[in-house]
Amino acid sequence: MxxxxxxxxxxxxxxxxxxxxxxxxxxxxxxxxxxxxxxxxxxxxxxxxxxxxxxxxxxxxxxxxxxxxxxxxxxxxxxxxxRAERFKYLYKEILESELTRLDKRIKKEQESGSYECPNQCVALGLEEALGTNYQCPDCGATLNSCDNSKLVAKMKKRKSSVTQSIRKCS
Ligand SMILES: [Zn+2]
Structure with missing residues (x-):
């Protein structure tokens, strides 16, 4: 069986x-x-x-x-x-492509302005925001994270569960 x-x-x-x-x-x-x-x-x-x-x-x-x-x-x-082996092989392949897709989406979301100035001067990506210590380079206000940080967190959670499933395969 x-x-x-x-x-x-x-x-x-x-x-x-x-x-x-x-x-x-x-x-x-x-x-x-x-x-x-x-x-x-x-x-x-x-x-x-x-x-x-x-x-x-x-x-x-x-x-x-x-x-x-x-x-x-x-x-x-x-x-x-x-063919149980083939099921397992395809399962792993599907998870791996899901992981690649998630990585790309996470990167894209993080690069598109994920921090904004409350006075609407700028929108910065994570790295840029880190570089200004989360302060607006124009007015000095503390940057707010945009909604996509929630989305990114969700995708990261999904990513770690996919990674775990892949690990279980081998
Ligand atoms: Zn500002």
Whole structure:
């Protein structure tokens, strides 16, 4: 039975395949090596819809299969399983790109004037504000932090939780 946490499954499904595959993934998780006919029965779904979802998962290399010949009917039946390692790999990849995106956004937010003079003389970025000791270079008033400091703090919090999740992967 492949061991993949629901956090990993949700993240990979939402980023790469679509949320509608979640019940199918759960079914594959609890019934290893299962045919698409059995899956259709388990999910009360028609076979084409199951095949479409399997196809989308397969495109991301998230499945493996065993082919067995049905001796009576003479055709091949596929028995599907989840590739736990691939889920984990994609999960890490998604988190890492999220981290890069967050870093860029944090930098951008910090560079755009995050401190303003209460008298509206200037708007300064964090480094510039540090350089003037948080005082307006024109009138000497103490600079106020703008609203984006809250946003930055939020993004930093998100960043540290993403970093932690990445660390757990390896
Ligand atoms: Zn000022």
């Amino acid at each position: 492949p061991r993949i946490s629901s956090e990993v499954i949700k993240k990979v499904a939402s980023a790469r395949v679509g949320f509608d595959v979640l019940p199918l993934i759960e079914a594959l998780k609890s019934h290893n090596e299962v045919s698409e006919f059995e899956l259709a029965k388990l999910l009360h779904e028609d076979i084409n819809s199951v095949r479409n979802k399997l196809y989308r998962l397969q495109q991301q290399n998230l499945l493996q299969f065993k082919k067995k010949k049905d001796e009576k009917k003479g055709w091949y039946v596929y028995f599907w399983s989840l």
